[in-house]
Amino acid sequence: MNTGEPLFDSNPDTESREAASPAFRALIQSLVNEQAYAVLCVQGGGQPYGALVAFAFSEDLRHAVFATPVTTRKYRLLCECDHVALVIDNRPDRANELMDVEAVTATGRSQLIARGREFDELADLLISRHPYLRSFLRAETCALFRVDIVRFLHVARFQEVHQWIPAARS
Amino acid sequence: MDPGRPLLIPLDAPGVPDDRIVGGKAAKLAQLMRAGFAVPRGFCLTTWAYEAFVIDAEITAAISMELGRKSMDGMRWEEIWDAALRIRSMFLAQPLSRQLRETVRESLQLFNSSVPLAIRSSAIGEDSAGHSFAGLHESIIGVRGERAVEDAVRLVWASLWSDAALLYRQELGLDPARSRMAVVVQEMVNSDRSGVAFARDPRDMRKDHAIIESVPGPCSLLVDGLVDPDRWEMNRATRGVVAWLPGQREDSDNKPLLEPQDLQTILQTLLSVEQLFRWSPDMEWTGRSDSLTVLQARPIATAVPDEDEKRSWYLTLRPNDARLKELRQRITGQLIPELAAAGETFAAEQLELLDNHQLADAIEKRSQTLARWKKIYWDEFIPFAHGVRRLATYYNDAVQPDDPYEFVGLLRDQALLAAQRNNVISELARQLGSNHALRTAVEELLAKHVSSIQWPTFRDELLKGGIAADEFVQGFDDLHERFLDVTFDDERLRDRPGRLLSNLVELSQPSSASESHRVSPSNCSLELEEKLLAAVGLERRAEAMDVIETGRVSWRLRDDDNLLVARLESQCLRALDVAAKRLRKLGRLTGNGHLNDSYLVLLVRALRESSTDLITIADSIKSEKPQLSLTSPGQTPRQLIGQPASPGLATGKVRRVSGRDDLGMFRRGEILVCDAIQPTMTHLVPLSGGIVERRGGMLIHGAIIARELGIPCVNGVRDAAAILQNGDLVTVDGHLGIVTIGAADFDLEF
Numbered sequence: 001m002n003t004g005e006p007l008f009d010s011n012p013d014t015e016s017r018e019a020a021s022p023a024f025r026a027l028i029q030s031l032v033n034e035q036a037y038a039v040l041c042v043q044g045g046g047q048p049y050g051a052l053v054a055f056a057f058s059e060d061l062r063h064a065v066f067a068t069p070v071t072t073r074k075y076r077l078l079c080e081c082d083h084v085a086l087v088i089d090n091r092p093d094r095a096n097e098l099m100d101v102e103a104v105t106a107t108g109r110s111q112l113i114a115r116g117r118e119f120d121e122l123a124d125l126l127i128s129r130h131p132y133l134r135s136f137l138r139a140e141t142c143a144l145f146r147v148d149i150v151r152f153l154h155v156a157r158f159q160e161v162h163q164w165i166p167a168a169r170s
Numbered sequence: 171m172d173p174g175r176p177l178l179i180p181l182d183a184p185g186v187p188d189d190r191i192v193g194g195k196a197a198k199l200a201q202l203m204r205a206g207f208a209v210p211r212g213f214c215l216t217t218w219a220y221e222a223f224v225i226d227a228e229i230t231a232a233i234s235m236e237l238g239r240k241s242m243d244g245m246r247w248e249e250i251w252d253a254a255l256r257i258r259s260m261f262l263a264q265p266l267s268r269q270l271r272e273t274v275r276e277s278l279q280l281f282n283s284s285v286p287l288a289i290r291s292s293a294i295g296e297d298s299a300g301h302s303f304a305g306l307h308e309s310i311i312g313v314r315g316e317r318a319v320e321d322a323v324r325l326v327w328a329s330l331w332s333d334a335a336l337l338y339r340q341e342l343g344l345d346p347a348r349s350r351m352a353v354v355v356q357e358m359v360n361s362d363r364s365g366v367a368f369a370r371d372p373r374d375m376r377k378d379h380a381i382i383e384s385v386p387g388p389c390s391l392l393v394d395g396l397v398d399p400d401r402w403e404m405n406r407a408t409r410g411v412v413a414w415l416p417g418q419r420e421d422s423d424n425k426p427l428l429e430p431q432d433l434q435t436i437l438q439t440l441l442s443v444e445q446l447f448r449w450s451p452d453m454e455w456t457g458r459s460d461s462l463t464v465l466q467a468r469p470i471a472t473a474v475p476d477e478d479e480k481r482s483w484y485l486t487l488r489p490n491d492a493r494l495k496e497l498r499q500r501i502t503g504q505l506i507p508e509l510a511a512a513g514e515t516f517a518a519e520q521l522e523l524l525d526n527h528q529l530a531d532a533i534e535k536r537s538q539t540l541a542r543w544k545k546i547y548w549d550e551f552i553p554f555a556h557g558v559r560r561l562a563t564y565y566n567d568a569v570q571p572d573d574p575y576e577f578v579g580l581l582r583d584q585a586l587l588a589a590q591r592n593n594v595i596s597e598l599a600r601q602l603g604s605n606h607a608l609r610t611a612v613e614e615l616l617a618k619h620v621s622s623i624q625w626p627t628f629r630d631e632l633l634k635g636g637i638a639a640d641e642f643v644q645g646f647d648d649l650h651e652r653f654l655d656v657t658f659d660d661e662r663l664r665d666r667p668g669r670l671l672s673n674l675v676e677l678s679q680p681s682s683a684s685e686s687h688r689v690s691p692s693n694c695s696l697e698l699e700e701k702l703l704a705a706v707g708l709e710r711r712a713e714a715m716d717v718i719e720t721g722r723v724s725w726r727l728r729d730d731d732n733l734l735v736a737r738l739e740s741q742c743l744r745a746l747d748v749a750a751k752r753l754r755k756l757g758r759l760t761g762n763g764h765l766n767d768s769y770l771v772l773l774v775r776a777l778r779e780s781s782t783d784l785i786t787i788a789d790s791i792k793s794e795k796p797q798l799s800l801t802s803p804g805q806t807p808r809q810l811i812g813q814p815a816s817p818g819l820a821t822g823k824v825r826r827v828s829g830r831d832d833l834g835m836f837r838r839g840e841i842l843v844c845d846a847i848q849p850t851m852t853h854l855v856p857l858s859g860g861i862v863e864r865r866g867g868m869l870i871h872g873a874i875i876a877r878e879l880g881i882p883c884v885n886g887v888r889d890a891a892a893i894l895q896n897g898d899l900v901t902v903d904g905h906l907g908i909v910t911i912g913a914a915d916f917d918l919e920f
Contacts, residue, residue: 131228131231132231
């Protein structure tokens with residue numbers, strides 16, 4: 001029966017004091033470092049929309065960065081609404097390894113970055129993970145977005161969920 | 171350095187070389203050296219050095235992006251050439267790692283610095299018995315100094331991804347991604363005699379004959395086909411000369427280049443090499459009987475004749491300077507003037523005054539002349555188009571610019587016929603734009619006569635209208651005489667001036683905001699010329715000027731030759747038209763279809779014989795090509811991928827131009843969708859908001875003109891004409907090579 005609950009995020013309100021511990025942070029860091037692509041979740045007029053993007057995270061995990069051509073749906077939707085999520089996971093292609101799957105949902109606000117110093121710095125960050133995107137990023141019709149992360153939700157062992165709000169760190 | 175994965179191995183290092191690490195060429199050289207043959211000393215940069223470079227330089231993923239963007243099956247060779255050029259630039263842009271540079275520097279110190287070096291490819295599987303990559307990968311000779319060696323090594327590595335090598339691997343079903351390249355660095359040994367020897371006759375692989383070829387000077391003269399060699403057929407058993415064929419050389423004194431003892435030494439060495447490898451070699455050598463040096467040995471490449479034929483075609487993709495220069499002289503000095511004169515002569519001929527037999531002769535003569543020039547077009551003009559590509563690699567090797575197409579600026583400001591014609595068209599449009607009464611009169615006349623009117627009638631009616639039209643009429647007269655005697659889709663442009671006049675009316679409209687933001691390239695031709703000359707230095711100045719000149723002439727002629735051949739086609743059609751009119755008057759021809767050269771035989775026979783069957787020119791209802799079913803119901807393409815041929819972003823409605831009737835329909839700001847922009851339709855380009863072409867390539871007409879005018883262009887869009895329909899809204903992203911179909915707004919799901 002479909003309960004309407006997400007499979008992995010069955011208890012999203014679980015908060016863990018340990019979430020911000022170095023070990024937990026390292027867990028998230030490791031997953032975002034291992035994975036090259038994320039599902040970007042956006043919305044417009046009440047309609048959700050998802051797209052695969054190549055991403056990179058800043059060292060402190062406060063920001064993520066990705067790029068898209070300006071002619072895409074995701075670009076239009078991002079211009080309308082800056083509330084976004086990135087889903088990063090290490091799912092295998094076999095069903096019986098479910099307990100080994102880890103996923104991070106990073107929610108936050110996106111911001112279109114104008115060409116200039118910050119653009120160059122963030123583009124370098126993205127290129128360091130994805131060097132083949134160098135010429136793509138040089139194109140004038142390529143838009144670069146920074147996502148300011150508000151919350152990380154980490155899911156492991158099917159339903160074990162921890163949350164971390166980086167901005168709330170002291 | 172990991173001792174188990176050495177970056178560099180001297181050719182005389184102990185142990186058996188692994189050809190998976192040093193490549194076939196280096197492995198064989200090392201074996202020859204160890205067996206006591208005289209081989210120039212040197213070292214090999216292993217495939218591990220190559221792998222370290224591509225990993226350090228992060229080139230692997232970029233190559234896979236470049237080649238994976240579209241299926242290689244769907245890429246024309248021009249597109250593969252473009253991809254290869256960009257990959258070559260990636261290799262040139264990345265320095266060797268410090269470790270590799272130091273390793274090379276140490277090894278170079280062992281050489282005599284006054285001796286030039288040869289840097290040769292030694293790819294895995296190259297020159298194996300199954301297939302031969304000979305000539306497909308780069309070898310650079312006469313290299314001096316560390317910096318030049320580094321540049322040469324990177325160029326040799328990059329040649330693993332050359333257009334010719336990629337196409338050849340594709341034919342053989344080899345995966346380019348699994349290819350690796352080692353590089354041999356050797357001292358050059360040159361003697362007054364060099365050549366190639368074959369242990370069997372490569373034409374028929376006869377077991378009893380060996381072949382020895384020799385040229386005066388370095389072996390490259392023979393390998394590059396610059397000097398015709400002396401050729402000996404030798405009996406392997408008796409070691410006697412069976413035949414001697416002297417080479418055709420200007421300075422030849424008809425004496426054999428080699429003495430009998432030289433021939434014996436070469437043959438003996440050849441047979442010893444055969445014994446060592448246990449296959450029949452093709453051996454490059456230099457020297458005489460007292461000092462013979464083996465430069466290279468590989469299996470004779472005749473195992474699969476078809477394969478070898480393909481390889482020779484791919485080899486033609488690499489222009490040879492001498493051949494290009496020879497073509498340039500012949501084409502500019504002889505062929506183009508002859509071609510232009512043929513058009514002039516035909517145009518001046520008063521066909522109406524000829525009797526029927528003379529007219530039939532004239533038609534046949536024109537048809538034969540056209541056929542001859544079409545053959546010359548394929549045999550000589552098309553190969554000469556490589557002059558532009560030679561300029562590209564020469565410029566990029568010397569200047570190493572960020573943009574691999576910067577060299578295109580060197581082609582600017584050439585007095586192309588199409589450009590001259592477009593200048594006249596722009597001026598006429600300006601006159602229409604600044605004279606409201608004139609424009610209205612032209613529009614009214616066009617509305618009245620649709621497209622059937624001839625220019626003399628149109629002119630007379632325009633002048634009768636009492637408006638100041640003299641200047642415009644004179645200008646159009648000039649255009650009509652000089653530039654409209656060409657065909658487009660089997661129709662003479664001068665027979666349908668209404669279409670061009672419609673285009674002029676459109677061009678005369680005030681430009682839109684997006685057009686005023688068009689940015690034309692900034693680099694001027696002279697600046698780039700100076701940049702290239704500064705990069706090559708004084709020593710190579712003359713050579714560089716020669717490459718520039720060949721590139722420019724090649725670029726100019728590839729456009730002009732099309733227009734001049736189109737003039738011959740136009741004159742053939744004119745003669746057919748005179749014949750058709752004459753026969754129609756006599757009641758021997760009927761039908762209102764479109765006249766073309768498929769009626770030639772019938773018309774000529776009817777002119778020569780007084781009684782033939784009635785000729786019917788069938789209605790030319792163009793059969794619509796069946797639409798390819800590229801999508802199933804409910805599945806529609808949203809983004810099409812092509813080459814980013816000219817930067818910019820434009821949204822507009824599609825106008826497909828595939829035939830003569832489409833020319834006059836074009837409206838300003840529409841997106842021009844076509845198979846390829848022909849030289850006879852380039853005047854539509856300034857009208858278009860953006861361009862989408864099926865034919866791909868950064869150096870094809872459409873791409874270059876679009877870049878000059880700052881109009882976004884995506885080409886190489888495989889199914890563009892099948893998918894895009896007139897009136898479809900599309901966005902052309904010329905920065906990224908994407909065509910987005912439909913409105914950009916997000917459709918809500920209900």
